[in-house]
Each structure stands twice: as structure tokens, then as C-alpha cells.
Amino acid sequence: MARITGSSGERTAAAIRQAALRLIHEQGFAAMNLRELAAAVGISPASLYNHMTTKQSLLFDLMLEHMTALLEQTDAALAAAGPEPLARLEAFIGHHVLYHLERKREVYIANFELRALNPANAMQIVGMRHEYEARLIGLLKDAAAAGLLRLGDARITAFAMLAMLTGVCTWYRPDGRLSPAELVALHTRLALEGVLRRD
Amino acid sequence: MARITGSSGERTAAAIRQAALRLIHEQGFAAMNLRELAAAVGISPASLYNHMTTKQSLLFDLMLEHMTALLEQTDAALAAAGPEPLARLEAFIGHHVLYHLERKREVYIANFELRALNPANAMQIVGMRHEYEARLIGLLKDAAAAGLLRLGDARITAFAMLAMLTGVCTWYRPDGRLSPAELVALHTRLALEGVLRRD
């Protein structure tokens, strides 16, 4: 056969990314095979290679797009939050939760398929993740310097907070009991105040 | 060739489990192939089947052993903690962190390779995980009923706490800067009191 009536490179490429997100999220990168991906898009396995160079690069592109968006949007949220340390911290938390609710598949893949990347690609993604973690560590240190936090260890505290806030990806469903806003509020309070009553 | 001098079924089976833990943790279940596993143990691929029925059952056995131990040890820790709600909650947290530091590979596998299990096996492991989550939800509700906690939503709070406490698995190394006891203390305070100063 040959080129299909109405076929468009841009549309097909987007469809491949969407289907790949779903399949990798469901089965994992190693378990997803390109024949199944091609079938999900509605093209032949060979046609995939008109839109990507290798399976590895497909994964890397997905991760890179996600990390770039995460860093950009975070900086935008912080810029909008103004200079007050606590407001900035809350802005970070709020954005993190909302982003992770919206793009749970991307996040899940970026977090758990790092080992599927080749060393060079992995290094780049890990670098961007470190940059993201550095944002939170900086915010914590600023707030602590302003006397607002009791901080045991900024780095470990940041890791623990990120783990908690990222946890929403594992169980959230859009049709769930709690709204995104409610989840933001709940996680913000948990991170800042814990569960203990304050009397 | 044939049976090796000094070979023992029990020892080989244990070596397979250990090597499988390492390889699955490093590469993921789907990416680990049995030839590499056999080489790590020092036997031929065919010999693996003297100690397991299928690759799938190997994964399931690892997960089942871990979940069983986790539930048993948790109950033991709670029994030792006595009746006071806050003491019980702290005992749960402390045990969870210590267990996850000690057995980070098992935990990682049980958490992130669920999708590699066939439906029947997955159901059993998910059931045990729900049981574990129910322990924490119960502790939170007890403490809240005693007026000790300010609880937005017991279920979501439990998920968030577990995500935070389980996070240690992703970055902990035995030769790291902080001792297990310090990590327990830090995470306990984070979970109970958050980061905000109390004045």
C-alpha cells in the first residue's frame, strides 16, 4: 500500500505520542511493543519510523517534553506568587499537585522509566529533575531563613514532600470523590502542618 | 553436564531470589531476562526451572513474601506499642520507614511491578496492600476520634503519608549522610507536624 488519503505527519505524530503515553503508563516501556503501539494509532509498525528514530528516542522525547513543561510552568507559578517565602512555597505545592493531577501519565513515566533510558539520555533527564528539586530546596531554605519553618534537613524534607505530593499520580482519577482544588488544599495543609492538632 | 558437586536446592533457590531482586530492581521485571538471571546465579537458564515454575510465579513469590512479612511485622510493632493512639501511629510510621530502608528493593518491586502480574496474582497482592493501608487509616481514625488529629480525609491522608514515607526507597543508600534513626525521626515529625513552625 502507500500514502493514505488525508494523512498528516503532525496528526500522526501526536497520535503516536498519545498512544505511547497510554501504553507505557499501562504496561511499562519494556513491556510495550511497537506492533501494539502501531495498532493503537492505526498504522503499520514500519510507519512509526516516519515519525521517530528509535523506540528509545520516543521515550526520551516524551520525558523531555514533560520535564521542560514542568520547569517552565513552575517558574511561571513562582513568578506569579511574588516575593513572600510562604506564598512561594504554597504556590509551588499547589502547582505541583495540579500539574501531577493533569499529567499523571507523563509524570509516572518520567519517574519510573528512567532506568529504561540509555546513559546519555538518562543524565539529561536526571539533571532536569535535580533542577526541579533544587527549586523546592531553595524555597524551603528561604522560608526557614525567614524564621517561618522548623527545618530538620532541607534536602530530605524536599524529597519527602515531593514523594507525598507526587503520590496523587498513583491513585487519582478525574471522576473521583475529591476535586483538584480540594486535593491541593489537603496536601498543602499536610505538607505545612502535618496531621497533629495545633492547640 | 549434570548435577554439580555440593549443589543444594535451598541455597540455589535463595540465590535466585536475591539475584532476581537485584535485577528486577535495576531493570524492571519485563526488561530482566532469564538468561541474565541465570548467569547472575551461576547456573544455566534451564536450571532455573528446577526452582520456579514460570517467570511470572517468581515475581509473584517475591511480592507475596514481602507483603506477608510487612503485614506481620507491622502487627507485631503495633502490638508492642500498646493502646495509646498517638503511640500506635508513631510505631506504624517508625516501622514503615525502617522496613522500607531495609528492604527497599522488595518494596520498590511490589509497588511498581504490579502491572506485570497476571490478574489473579495482582488481585491477591492488591488485597494485601489494601489491608496494609487499612491499618493506617484505622490508626488515623482512632487518633482523630480521640481528638488528637485534625483530619481532612482519612483515606487520602493515609495515601499521602504512605507516599511520603515510602519515598525513602527511591533515594536511600546505607552509606548515606543520615542514619535510619534520624530518618525515622525526620519523617515522623514531617508526617505529624509538617514543616511550619509552631509558635
Added chain:
DNA sequence: CTCCTAAACGAACATATGTTCGTTTTCAGG
């Protein structure tokens, strides 16, 4: 209208991979 490139296809290749089979040899129980 013409022509080059983009985008698709079927077919095949080379390799990887879970698993089975028949065989051999050690070890432990009678």
C-alpha cells in the same frame, strides 16, 4: 500540470526470550 517529498505499506531480518526436553551426575534414604 509536474514533480519531489512525505507518509504510508507488506515483507523480511536478525536477534532476543520464555520454556521444554532428554540426559547426566550427585546425594541421601533404605
Added chain:
DNA sequence: CCTGAAAACGAACATATGTTCGTTTAGGAG
């Protein structure tokens, strides 16, 4: 000491899988 089960092996099978190749046709630039 004998014998049967346990534990190992090499070899092979059947299938799955990432990728390439040559070909075909639609669509847009000139």
C-alpha cells in the same frame, strides 16, 4: 551398597520484537 529423586546441563523450539528495505501513492511547491 543401591537406587531413585534432586539438580544441573546443552540444545532446541516457538514466538516476540525492534528495525530496515523497497515500493507505492497523496499532496503541495514551482
